Amino acid sequence: MNSIDTRTQILDAAQDLIQRLGVNAMSYQDISEAVGIRKASIHYHFPTKDDLVAALLDRYHDYFLRLVDGIIAQPDSAEIKLRRYCSLFEATLSSGNGDKACLYGMVGAELATLKHYLVDRVTAFYRDNEDRLVRILTQGKDSGEFGFAGDIRAMATSIFSLLEGGFLVARAHGGAAQYRAIVEQLMRLVKG
Amino acid sequence: MNSIDTRTQILDAAQDLIQRLGVNAMSYQDISEAVGIRKASIHYHFPTKDDLVAALLDRYHDYFLRLVDGIIAQPDSAEIKLRRYCSLFEATLSSGNGDKACLYGMVGAELATLKHYLVDRVTAFYRDNEDRLVRILTQGKDSGEFGFAGDIRAMATSIFSLLEGGFLVARAHGGAAQYRAIVEQLMRLVKG
DNA sequence: TCTTCTCTGCCTACTAGTAGGATGATGACA
DNA sequence: TGTCATCATCCTACTAGTAGGCAGAGAAGA
Numbered sequence: 335m336n337s338i339d340t341r342t343q344i345l346d347a348a349q350d351l352i353q354r355l356g357v358n359a360m361s362y363q364d365i366s367e368a369v370g371i372r373k374a375s376i377h378y379h380f381p382t383k384d385d386l387v388a389a390l391l392d393r394y395h396d397y398f399l400r401l402v403d404g405i406i407a408q409p410d411s412a413e414i415k416l417r418r419y420c421s422l423f424e425a426t427l428s429s430g431n432g433d434k435a436c437l438y439g440m441v442g443a444e445l446a447t448l449k450h451y452l453v454d455r456v457t458a459f460y461r462d463n464e465d466r467l468v469r470i471l472t473q474g475k476d477s478g479e480f481g482f483a484g485d486i487r488a489m490a491t492s493i494f495s496l497l498e499g500g501f502l503v504a505r506a507h508g509g510a511a512q513y514r515a516i517v518e519q520l521m522r523l524v525k526g
Numbered sequence: 527m528n529s530i531d532t533r534t535q536i537l538d539a540a541q542d543l544i545q546r547l548g549v550n551a552m553s554y555q556d557i558s559e560a561v562g563i564r565k566a567s568i569h570y571h572f573p574t575k576d577d578l579v580a581a582l583l584d585r586y587h588d589y590f591l592r593l594v595d596g597i598i599a600q601p602d603s604a605e606i607k608l609r610r611y612c613s614l615f616e617a618t619l620s621s622g623n624g625d626k627a628c629l630y631g632m633v634g635a636e637l638a639t640l641k642h643y644l645v646d647r648v649t650a651f652y653r654d655n656e657d658r659l660v661r662i663l664t665q666g667k668d669s670g671e672f673g674f675a676g677d678i679r680a681m682a683t684s685i686f687s688l689l690e691g692g693f694l695v696a697r698a699h700g701g702a703a704q705y706r707a708i709v710e711q712l713m714r715l716v717k718g
Numbered sequence: 719t720c721t722t723c724t725c726t727g728c729c730t731a732c733t734a735g736t737a738g739g740a741t742g743a744t745g746a747c748a
Numbered sequence: 749t750g751t752c753a754t755c756a757t758c759c760t761a762c763t764a765g766t767a768g769g770c771a772g773a774g775a776a777g778a
Contacts, residue, residue, distance in 0.1 A: 340723085358550040359639045361767065375724050377769060433638055442694050443635035446625055447551045457699040483714040491695070491704060492688060492711045499691020500684070502634050507649040512683060519684045522675040523715045532757080553733065567758045569735065725774070732767070740759070748751085 341379050343369045349390055353426070353434040357387060357444050384449050387441070391455045394437045395462070398422065402466045412474030416493075416524065419470065420517045423497050424510060432509045439498045464490045474524070481526030489524070496520060533571050535561045541582055545618070545626040549579060549636050576641050579633070583647045586629045587654070590614070594658045604666030608685075608716065611662065612709045615689050616702060624701045631690045656682045666716070673718030681716070688712060 347368035351360040362383070366373045380386035405418045426434055438459050445453055467490035474480030482489055496516065504513040539560035543552040554575070558565045572578035597610045618626055630651050637645055659682035666672030674681055688708065696705040 354638045356548065356550060356636050356639065358548060359636065362769085363766075372725060373768090374726080374770080378723065381769085383768065435635065439691075439694070440635055442698050443627065443632055444548050444551065445698050446546045447548065453698070460695055460699045483717075484711045488707050488711040491700070492692070492708050492715075495692035495695045495708055496684060496688040497691070498695055499689070499693075500687035501691075502631070502694075503652055503683070503687045503690060506634050506637050506645070507652045508683070515680050516684050516687055519676045519680040523684075525675075554735090555732075563757095564759060565734090566736080566760080570757065573735085575734065719778100721776100721778080723775085723777100725772100727771090727773100729770075730768095733765080734763105735765105736763070737761085738759100739761100741757085742755100743757100744753105744755080746751100746753085748749100 340369070340371065340375075344376055344379055344386070345390055345393060348386055349394070349437060350430075350434070352387075352390070352440055353437055354430070356440050358447060384452065387448075387452055388455065390437070391441065391452065391459070395455065395459050398459075399462055399466070402463070406466060406469055412470055412477060412479045413521065413525075415470045416474070417517070417521065419467070420497060420520070423501055424513055424517070427501060427504065427513055428510050433505060435505055436498060436501050439501055442498070443502075460494065463494050467493055471524075480524050482524050483526065493520065493524075532561070532563065532567075536568055536571055536578070537582055537585060540578055541586070541629060542622075542626070544579075544582070544632055545629055546622070548632050550639060576644065579640075579644055580647065582629070583633065583644065583651070587647065587651050590651075591654055591658070594655070598658060598661055604662055604669060604671045605713065605717075607662045608666070609709070609713065611659070612689060612712070615693055616705055616709070619693060619696065619705055620702050625697060627697055628690060628693050631693055634690070635694075652686065655686050659685055663716075672716050674716050675718065685712065685716075 344365055347365045348360060351364050351368070362373045362376050365376055369376075376386075380389065401422055402419060405415050405422075408415070410418075423436060426436060438456060441448070441452070442456055442460075445456060448456075464487075468486055471480060471486045471489055471493075475486065500513055500516040504510065504516070508515075536557055539557045540552065543556050543560070547556075554565045554568050557568055561568075568578075572581065593614055594611060597607050597614075600607070602610075615628060618628060630648060633640070633644070634648055634652075637648060640648075656679075660678055663672060663678045663681055663685075667678065692705055692708040696702065696708070700707075
Protein backbone atom coordinates (compact mmCIF):
# COMPACT_ATOMS: atom_id res chain seq x y z
CA MET A 335 0.00 0.00 0.00
CA ASN A 336 0.91 3.60 0.40
CA SER A 337 2.56 2.76 3.70
CA ILE A 338 4.93 0.34 2.01
CA ASP A 339 5.74 2.98 -0.57
CA THR A 340 6.57 5.49 2.13
CA ARG A 341 8.66 2.94 3.95
CA THR A 342 10.59 2.17 0.78
CA GLN A 343 11.00 5.85 0.02
CA ILE A 344 12.42 6.38 3.49
CA LEU A 345 14.85 3.50 3.04
CA ASP A 346 15.91 4.75 -0.39
CA ALA A 347 16.50 8.26 0.85
CA ALA A 348 18.36 7.06 3.94
CA GLN A 349 20.59 4.79 1.86
CA ASP A 350 21.42 7.56 -0.54
CA LEU A 351 22.29 9.89 2.32
CA ILE A 352 24.41 7.34 4.15
CA GLN A 353 26.32 6.42 1.00
CA ARG A 354 27.15 10.08 0.49
CA LEU A 355 27.54 11.44 4.01
CA GLY A 356 27.77 8.51 6.40
CA VAL A 357 25.50 7.29 9.17
CA ASN A 358 26.29 10.01 11.67
CA ALA A 359 25.91 12.88 9.24
CA MET A 360 22.55 11.56 8.04
CA SER A 361 19.58 12.90 10.00
CA TYR A 362 15.85 12.29 10.12
CA GLN A 363 15.47 15.89 9.03
CA ASP A 364 17.41 15.13 5.82
CA ILE A 365 15.20 12.15 5.09
CA SER A 366 12.12 14.21 5.87
CA GLU A 367 13.08 16.78 3.25
CA ALA A 368 14.05 14.16 0.67
CA VAL A 369 10.82 12.18 0.98
CA GLY A 370 8.48 15.08 1.65
CA ILE A 371 7.00 13.94 4.93
CA ARG A 372 7.35 15.17 8.50
CA LYS A 373 10.15 14.01 10.71
CA ALA A 374 7.74 12.39 13.17
CA SER A 375 6.24 10.27 10.39
CA ILE A 376 9.59 8.57 9.88
CA HIS A 377 9.55 7.60 13.53
CA TYR A 378 6.26 5.81 12.90
CA HIS A 379 7.94 3.48 10.38
CA PHE A 380 11.31 3.31 12.13
CA PRO A 381 10.97 4.17 15.83
CA THR A 382 14.71 4.73 16.28
CA LYS A 383 17.57 5.52 13.97
CA ASP A 384 19.11 2.15 14.81
CA ASP A 385 15.94 0.43 13.59
CA LEU A 386 16.26 2.29 10.31
CA VAL A 387 19.93 1.45 9.87
CA ALA A 388 19.29 -2.20 10.72
CA ALA A 389 16.51 -2.44 8.14
CA LEU A 390 18.75 -0.75 5.61
CA LEU A 391 21.65 -3.12 6.22
CA ASP A 392 19.37 -6.14 5.98
CA ARG A 393 17.81 -4.95 2.75
CA TYR A 394 21.18 -4.20 1.16
CA HIS A 395 22.65 -7.50 2.35
CA ASP A 396 19.81 -9.49 0.81
CA TYR A 397 19.81 -7.46 -2.39
CA PHE A 398 23.55 -7.59 -2.93
CA LEU A 399 24.06 -11.26 -2.13
CA ARG A 400 21.13 -12.23 -4.29
CA LEU A 401 22.89 -10.55 -7.20
CA VAL A 402 26.18 -12.23 -6.32
CA ASP A 403 24.58 -15.64 -6.04
CA GLY A 404 22.92 -15.03 -9.38
CA ILE A 405 26.31 -14.38 -10.92
CA ILE A 406 27.82 -17.50 -9.37
CA ALA A 407 24.93 -19.70 -10.50
CA GLN A 408 25.53 -18.86 -14.15
CA PRO A 409 27.56 -21.34 -16.25
CA ASP A 410 30.24 -18.74 -16.98
CA SER A 411 34.00 -18.77 -16.61
CA ALA A 412 35.49 -17.69 -13.27
CA GLU A 413 37.00 -14.63 -14.94
CA ILE A 414 33.61 -13.44 -16.14
CA LYS A 415 32.10 -14.07 -12.72
CA LEU A 416 34.83 -12.10 -10.99
CA ARG A 417 34.45 -9.24 -13.44
CA ARG A 418 30.70 -9.19 -12.89
CA TYR A 419 31.23 -9.21 -9.15
CA CYS A 420 33.53 -6.19 -9.39
CA SER A 421 31.08 -4.38 -11.64
CA LEU A 422 28.41 -4.63 -8.93
CA PHE A 423 30.46 -2.22 -6.88
CA GLU A 424 31.14 -0.02 -9.85
CA ALA A 425 27.43 0.28 -10.56
CA THR A 426 26.97 1.90 -7.17
CA LEU A 427 29.87 4.25 -7.74
CA SER A 428 28.46 5.37 -11.05
CA SER A 429 24.83 5.56 -9.91
CA GLY A 430 25.18 9.01 -8.36
CA ASN A 431 27.56 11.78 -9.27
CA GLY A 432 30.51 9.61 -8.36
CA ASP A 433 30.07 10.62 -4.74
CA LYS A 434 28.38 7.50 -3.45
CA ALA A 435 30.32 4.84 -1.58
CA CYS A 436 29.41 1.25 -0.79
CA LEU A 437 26.82 1.25 2.00
CA TYR A 438 28.76 -1.26 4.06
CA GLY A 439 32.01 0.56 3.43
CA MET A 440 30.57 3.74 4.93
CA VAL A 441 29.01 1.92 7.86
CA GLY A 442 32.24 -0.02 8.35
CA ALA A 443 34.18 3.20 8.76
CA GLU A 444 31.80 4.36 11.49
CA LEU A 445 31.74 0.94 13.12
CA ALA A 446 32.75 2.14 16.57
CA THR A 447 29.71 4.42 16.83
CA LEU A 448 27.29 1.57 16.13
CA LYS A 449 25.31 -0.73 18.40
CA HIS A 450 26.69 -4.27 18.64
CA TYR A 451 23.86 -5.84 16.65
CA LEU A 452 24.63 -3.49 13.78
CA VAL A 453 28.31 -4.35 13.97
CA ASP A 454 27.36 -8.03 13.71
CA ARG A 455 25.52 -7.31 10.49
CA VAL A 456 28.57 -5.60 9.02
CA THR A 457 30.90 -8.48 9.85
CA ALA A 458 28.35 -10.92 8.43
CA PHE A 459 28.28 -8.99 5.17
CA TYR A 460 32.06 -9.04 4.91
CA ARG A 461 32.19 -12.74 5.70
CA ASP A 462 29.47 -13.63 3.20
CA ASN A 463 31.19 -11.68 0.46
CA GLU A 464 34.52 -13.32 1.14
CA ASP A 465 32.81 -16.73 1.04
CA ARG A 466 31.39 -15.95 -2.39
CA LEU A 467 34.79 -14.82 -3.60
CA VAL A 468 36.32 -18.06 -2.34
CA ARG A 469 33.85 -19.95 -4.52
CA ILE A 470 34.69 -17.93 -7.61
CA LEU A 471 38.42 -18.23 -7.00
CA THR A 472 38.16 -21.97 -6.39
CA GLN A 473 36.41 -22.41 -9.71
CA GLY A 474 39.12 -20.37 -11.40
CA LYS A 475 41.92 -22.35 -9.78
CA ASP A 476 40.28 -25.66 -10.68
CA SER A 477 39.73 -24.66 -14.29
CA GLY A 478 43.25 -23.29 -14.59
CA GLU A 479 42.06 -19.75 -15.37
CA PHE A 480 43.62 -18.34 -12.21
CA GLY A 481 47.23 -18.97 -11.32
CA PHE A 482 47.82 -16.53 -8.45
CA ALA A 483 50.18 -17.49 -5.62
CA GLY A 484 49.03 -17.97 -2.05
CA ASP A 485 45.94 -19.58 -0.65
CA ILE A 486 42.43 -18.87 -1.82
CA ARG A 487 41.04 -17.50 1.45
CA ALA A 488 43.81 -14.88 1.72
CA MET A 489 43.21 -13.91 -1.90
CA ALA A 490 39.47 -13.56 -1.32
CA THR A 491 40.02 -11.32 1.69
CA SER A 492 42.50 -9.24 -0.28
CA ILE A 493 40.14 -8.81 -3.21
CA PHE A 494 37.29 -7.69 -0.98
CA SER A 495 39.57 -5.24 0.83
CA LEU A 496 40.88 -3.95 -2.46
CA LEU A 497 37.40 -3.30 -3.81
CA GLU A 498 36.14 -1.61 -0.64
CA GLY A 499 39.28 0.49 -0.41
CA GLY A 500 39.35 1.24 -4.12
CA PHE A 501 35.82 2.45 -3.79
CA LEU A 502 36.63 4.97 -1.09
CA VAL A 503 39.88 6.13 -2.67
CA ALA A 504 38.35 6.48 -6.15
CA ARG A 505 35.56 8.63 -4.74
CA ALA A 506 38.12 11.13 -3.48
CA HIS A 507 40.45 10.98 -6.40
CA GLY A 508 40.22 9.41 -9.85
CA GLY A 509 36.59 8.41 -9.91
CA ALA A 510 35.06 5.49 -11.79
CA ALA A 511 37.94 5.41 -14.28
CA GLN A 512 40.42 4.75 -11.49
CA TYR A 513 38.17 2.06 -10.02
CA ARG A 514 38.09 0.32 -13.39
CA ALA A 515 41.88 0.53 -13.61
CA ILE A 516 42.12 -1.18 -10.23
CA VAL A 517 39.80 -3.94 -11.38
CA GLU A 518 41.87 -4.48 -14.53
CA GLN A 519 45.04 -4.67 -12.46
CA LEU A 520 43.31 -7.15 -10.15
CA MET A 521 42.36 -9.38 -13.09
CA ARG A 522 45.96 -9.46 -14.25
CA LEU A 523 47.19 -10.42 -10.78
CA VAL A 524 44.56 -13.11 -10.33
CA LYS A 525 45.47 -14.79 -13.59
CA GLY A 526 49.02 -15.04 -12.30
CA MET B 527 55.62 25.75 26.75
CA ASN B 528 52.46 24.63 28.43
CA SER B 529 50.41 26.13 25.61
CA ILE B 530 52.19 24.01 23.04
CA ASP B 531 51.59 21.01 25.23
CA THR B 532 47.89 21.75 25.38
CA ARG B 533 47.70 22.27 21.67
CA THR B 534 49.46 18.96 21.07
CA GLN B 535 47.24 17.25 23.61
CA ILE B 536 44.18 18.55 21.79
CA LEU B 537 45.51 17.31 18.45
CA ASP B 538 46.38 13.91 19.93
CA ALA B 539 42.97 13.50 21.51
CA ALA B 540 41.18 14.64 18.37
CA GLN B 541 43.18 12.27 16.20
CA ASP B 542 42.46 9.35 18.48
CA LEU B 543 38.74 10.16 18.47
CA ILE B 544 38.55 10.59 14.71
CA GLN B 545 40.42 7.33 14.08
CA ARG B 546 37.89 5.53 16.26
CA LEU B 547 34.63 7.38 15.64
CA GLY B 548 35.07 9.57 12.59
CA VAL B 549 35.04 13.33 12.12
CA ASN B 550 31.33 13.83 12.53
CA ALA B 551 31.01 11.72 15.66
CA MET B 552 33.91 13.52 17.32
CA SER B 553 32.91 16.56 19.34
CA TYR B 554 34.70 19.33 21.19
CA GLN B 555 33.06 17.95 24.33
CA ASP B 556 34.80 14.60 23.78
CA ILE B 557 38.16 16.33 23.40
CA SER B 558 37.43 18.47 26.43
CA GLU B 559 36.95 15.36 28.58
CA ALA B 560 39.96 13.57 27.13
CA VAL B 561 42.37 16.47 27.66
CA GLY B 562 40.85 17.79 30.87
CA ILE B 563 40.21 21.37 29.80
CA ARG B 564 37.03 23.29 29.08
CA LYS B 565 35.40 23.26 25.70
CA ALA B 566 35.92 27.00 25.21
CA SER B 567 39.66 26.52 25.70
CA ILE B 568 39.79 24.31 22.66
CA HIS B 569 38.17 27.07 20.65
CA TYR B 570 41.01 29.33 21.76
CA HIS B 571 43.55 27.05 20.06
CA PHE B 572 41.33 26.02 17.14
CA PRO B 573 38.55 28.58 16.53
CA THR B 574 36.47 26.19 14.41
CA LYS B 575 36.29 22.46 14.02
CA ASP B 576 37.50 22.82 10.44
CA ASP B 577 40.64 24.57 11.71
CA LEU B 578 41.27 21.64 14.01
CA VAL B 579 40.73 19.02 11.31
CA ALA B 580 42.97 20.94 8.89
CA ALA B 581 45.78 21.13 11.45
CA LEU B 582 45.35 17.44 12.15
CA LEU B 583 45.50 16.45 8.49
CA ASP B 584 48.59 18.58 7.93
CA ARG B 585 50.37 17.13 10.93
CA TYR B 586 49.56 13.55 9.95
CA HIS B 587 50.51 14.17 6.31
CA ASP B 588 53.92 15.52 7.32
CA TYR B 589 54.50 12.84 9.92
CA PHE B 590 53.51 9.94 7.71
CA LEU B 591 55.33 11.01 4.57
CA ARG B 592 58.46 11.78 6.55
CA LEU B 593 58.44 8.15 7.70
CA VAL B 594 57.80 6.93 4.17
CA ASP B 595 60.58 9.02 2.71
CA GLY B 596 62.86 7.70 5.44
CA ILE B 597 62.09 4.17 4.34
CA ILE B 598 62.69 4.96 0.69
CA ALA B 599 66.00 6.69 1.41
CA GLN B 600 67.48 3.57 3.00
CA PRO B 601 69.72 1.34 0.83
CA ASP B 602 67.35 -1.62 1.20
CA SER B 603 65.72 -3.93 -1.29
CA ALA B 604 62.35 -2.93 -2.73
CA GLU B 605 60.72 -5.84 -0.96
CA ILE B 606 61.91 -4.63 2.43
CA LYS B 607 60.80 -1.10 1.64
CA LEU B 608 57.34 -2.26 0.63
CA ARG B 609 57.04 -4.38 3.76
CA ARG B 610 58.07 -1.46 5.93
CA TYR B 611 55.57 0.78 4.17
CA CYS B 612 52.78 -1.71 4.90
CA SER B 613 53.85 -2.01 8.51
CA LEU B 614 53.36 1.73 8.98
CA PHE B 615 49.65 1.16 8.56
CA GLU B 616 49.73 -1.88 10.77
CA ALA B 617 51.37 0.09 13.57
CA THR B 618 48.32 2.35 13.69
CA LEU B 619 45.96 -0.60 13.70
CA SER B 620 47.78 -2.19 16.60
CA SER B 621 48.30 1.05 18.55
CA GLY B 622 44.85 1.05 20.11
CA ASN B 623 42.59 -1.86 20.88
CA GLY B 624 42.43 -2.73 17.21
CA ASP B 625 39.65 -0.19 16.81
CA LYS B 626 41.63 2.61 15.23
CA ALA B 627 41.58 3.21 11.49
CA CYS B 628 43.89 5.25 9.29
CA LEU B 629 43.15 8.94 9.85
CA TYR B 630 42.85 9.63 6.15
CA GLY B 631 40.76 6.53 5.63
CA MET B 632 38.20 7.77 8.11
CA VAL B 633 38.21 11.29 6.74
CA GLY B 634 38.01 9.89 3.21
CA ALA B 635 34.81 8.07 4.07
CA GLU B 636 33.24 11.29 5.31
CA LEU B 637 34.58 13.27 2.39
CA ALA B 638 31.22 14.65 1.27
CA THR B 639 30.67 16.36 4.62
CA LEU B 640 33.96 18.26 4.44
CA LYS B 641 34.88 21.72 3.23
CA HIS B 642 36.65 21.80 -0.12
CA TYR B 643 40.03 22.74 1.29
CA LEU B 644 39.91 19.68 3.52
CA VAL B 645 38.98 17.50 0.56
CA ASP B 646 42.01 18.85 -1.26
CA ARG B 647 44.23 17.73 1.59
CA VAL B 648 42.82 14.22 1.41
CA THR B 649 43.38 13.88 -2.32
CA ALA B 650 46.91 15.24 -1.88
CA PHE B 651 47.66 12.58 0.73
CA TYR B 652 46.41 9.83 -1.55
CA ARG B 653 48.41 11.17 -4.48
CA ASP B 654 51.60 11.54 -2.45
CA ASN B 655 51.31 8.00 -1.14
CA GLU B 656 50.76 6.60 -4.61
CA ASP B 657 53.80 8.51 -5.83
CA ARG B 658 55.94 6.94 -3.11
CA LEU B 659 54.62 3.50 -3.99
CA VAL B 660 55.49 4.12 -7.64
CA ARG B 661 59.08 4.75 -6.59
CA ILE B 662 59.30 1.57 -4.55
CA LEU B 663 57.69 -0.49 -7.30
CA THR B 664 59.98 1.01 -9.92
CA GLN B 665 63.02 0.03 -7.89
CA GLY B 666 61.63 -3.49 -7.53
CA LYS B 667 60.92 -3.81 -11.24
CA ASP B 668 64.36 -2.51 -12.15
CA SER B 669 66.12 -4.84 -9.75
CA GLY B 670 64.06 -7.80 -10.88
CA GLU B 671 62.57 -8.37 -7.44
CA PHE B 672 59.05 -7.60 -8.63
CA GLY B 673 57.54 -9.34 -11.64
CA PHE B 674 53.88 -8.35 -11.43
CA ALA B 675 51.89 -7.80 -14.61
CA GLY B 676 50.43 -4.46 -15.61
CA ASP B 677 51.83 -0.96 -15.30
CA ILE B 678 53.39 0.47 -12.19
CA ARG B 679 50.95 3.32 -11.64
CA ALA B 680 47.93 0.99 -11.65
CA MET B 681 49.74 -1.31 -9.25
CA ALA B 682 50.57 1.57 -6.91
CA THR B 683 46.95 2.71 -6.86
CA SER B 684 45.83 -0.85 -6.22
CA ILE B 685 48.22 -1.34 -3.35
CA PHE B 686 47.16 1.87 -1.65
CA SER B 687 43.49 0.95 -2.07
CA LEU B 688 44.17 -2.53 -0.76
CA LEU B 689 45.88 -1.21 2.36
CA GLU B 690 43.22 1.41 3.11
CA GLY B 691 40.45 -1.10 2.51
CA GLY B 692 42.21 -3.88 4.37
CA PHE B 693 42.52 -1.52 7.28
CA LEU B 694 38.80 -0.84 7.47
CA VAL B 695 37.76 -4.43 6.84
CA ALA B 696 40.25 -5.85 9.36
CA ARG B 697 38.95 -3.49 12.03
CA ALA B 698 35.48 -5.00 11.67
CA HIS B 699 36.52 -8.56 11.21
CA GLY B 700 39.82 -10.40 11.61
CA GLY B 701 41.93 -7.70 13.21
CA ALA B 702 45.68 -7.24 12.86
CA ALA B 703 46.19 -10.90 11.96
CA GLN B 704 43.98 -10.51 8.92
CA TYR B 705 45.76 -7.33 7.91
CA ARG B 706 49.08 -9.16 8.05
CA ALA B 707 47.63 -11.95 5.91
CA ILE B 708 46.62 -9.37 3.31
CA VAL B 709 50.11 -7.91 3.29
CA GLU B 710 51.66 -11.37 2.83
CA GLN B 711 49.30 -12.05 -0.04
CA LEU B 712 50.21 -8.69 -1.55
CA MET B 713 53.92 -9.52 -1.37
CA ARG B 714 53.34 -12.76 -3.24
CA LEU B 715 51.38 -10.98 -5.96
CA VAL B 716 53.94 -8.23 -6.35
CA LYS B 717 56.76 -10.67 -6.81
CA GLY B 718 54.77 -12.20 -9.65
C1' DT C 719 -15.96 1.98 14.64
C1' DC C 720 -11.23 0.33 14.29
C1' DT C 721 -6.85 0.57 12.19
C1' DT C 722 -3.33 2.75 9.76
C1' DC C 723 -0.90 6.52 8.74
C1' DT C 724 0.63 11.39 8.91
C1' DC C 725 0.36 15.48 11.08
C1' DT C 726 1.36 19.57 14.72
C1' DG C 727 3.76 20.70 18.48
C1' DC C 728 6.71 19.81 21.76
C1' DC C 729 10.76 17.90 24.77
C1' DT C 730 15.55 17.04 26.30
C1' DA C 731 20.20 16.54 25.06
C1' DC C 732 23.83 17.98 22.59
C1' DT C 733 26.28 20.65 18.91
C1' DA C 734 29.67 24.49 17.51
C1' DG C 735 30.68 28.77 18.70
C1' DT C 736 30.93 33.57 21.46
C1' DA C 737 31.51 37.16 25.20
C1' DG C 738 33.95 38.50 28.66
C1' DG C 739 36.38 37.76 33.08
C1' DA C 740 40.25 35.50 36.13
C1' DT C 741 44.92 33.96 36.39
C1' DG C 742 49.56 34.08 35.87
C1' DA C 743 53.91 34.71 33.46
C1' DT C 744 56.85 38.13 31.08
C1' DG C 745 59.26 42.13 30.49
C1' DA C 746 59.94 47.23 30.79
C1' DC C 747 60.82 50.92 33.78
C1' DA C 748 61.95 53.71 37.82
C1' DT D 749 64.18 45.42 43.66
C1' DG D 750 59.39 46.68 43.33
C1' DT D 751 55.71 48.12 40.34
C1' DC D 752 52.92 48.17 36.38
C1' DA D 753 51.18 46.96 31.84
C1' DT D 754 50.78 43.36 28.46
C1' DC D 755 49.77 39.12 26.75
C1' DA D 756 48.65 34.16 26.53
C1' DT D 757 45.87 30.93 28.42
C1' DC D 758 41.90 28.98 30.45
C1' DC D 759 37.80 29.77 32.66
C1' DT D 760 32.33 30.55 33.51
C1' DA D 761 28.28 31.41 31.32
C1' DC D 762 25.87 31.92 27.53
C1' DT D 763 23.78 31.72 22.52
C1' DA D 764 21.38 29.72 18.40
C1' DG D 765 20.69 25.73 16.09
C1' DT D 766 19.93 20.82 15.44
C1' DA D 767 19.74 16.09 16.96
C1' DG D 768 16.56 12.02 18.05
C1' DG D 769 12.37 11.09 19.92
C1' DC D 770 7.41 11.43 21.97
C1' DA D 771 2.31 12.61 22.87
C1' DG D 772 -1.67 13.19 20.93
C1' DA D 773 -4.85 14.94 17.34
C1' DG D 774 -6.74 14.40 12.70
C1' DA D 775 -7.64 12.08 8.37
C1' DA D 776 -9.00 8.25 5.68
C1' DG D 777 -9.96 3.66 4.28
C1' DA D 778 -12.07 -1.03 5.69
